[in-house]
Amino acid sequence: MIFGAIPGAITSSYLSGQFSNSNLVPGTEPLRGFIGGSLLLFGARLANGCTSGHGLTGFSNLSLQSIINTCCMFGSAIVTGLIANYIFQ
Numbered sequence: 001m002i003f004g005a006i007p008g009a010i011t012s013s014y015l016s017g018q019f020s021n022s023n024l025v026p027g028t029e030p031l032r033g034f035i036g037g038s039l040l041l042f043g044a045r046l047a048n049g050c051t052s053g054h055g056l057t058g059f060s061n062l063s064l065q066s067i068i069n070t071c072c073m074f075g076s077a078i079v080t081g082l083i084a085n086y087i088f089q
Helices: 002-015 030-046 051-060 064-088
Strands: none
Touching (some): 051 064
């Protein structure tokens, strides 16, 4: 996945005209992205899978517990993102 994700991201940014070493898009500092990605990977390993994978499986099975859990996970992610954006801005 890494061998496809990195070249894919570079190709996408180049083709969209956003690729420039001196003109980074706001909010895409490499350290911030690395920390966020590391936390995401840690959480996925801790939960034995990613939240969206669990949510998609639960929604497709119409599991009420999974639907409630997924709404709570993504709701808390939105709140955490807003708080982090407020603190680090």
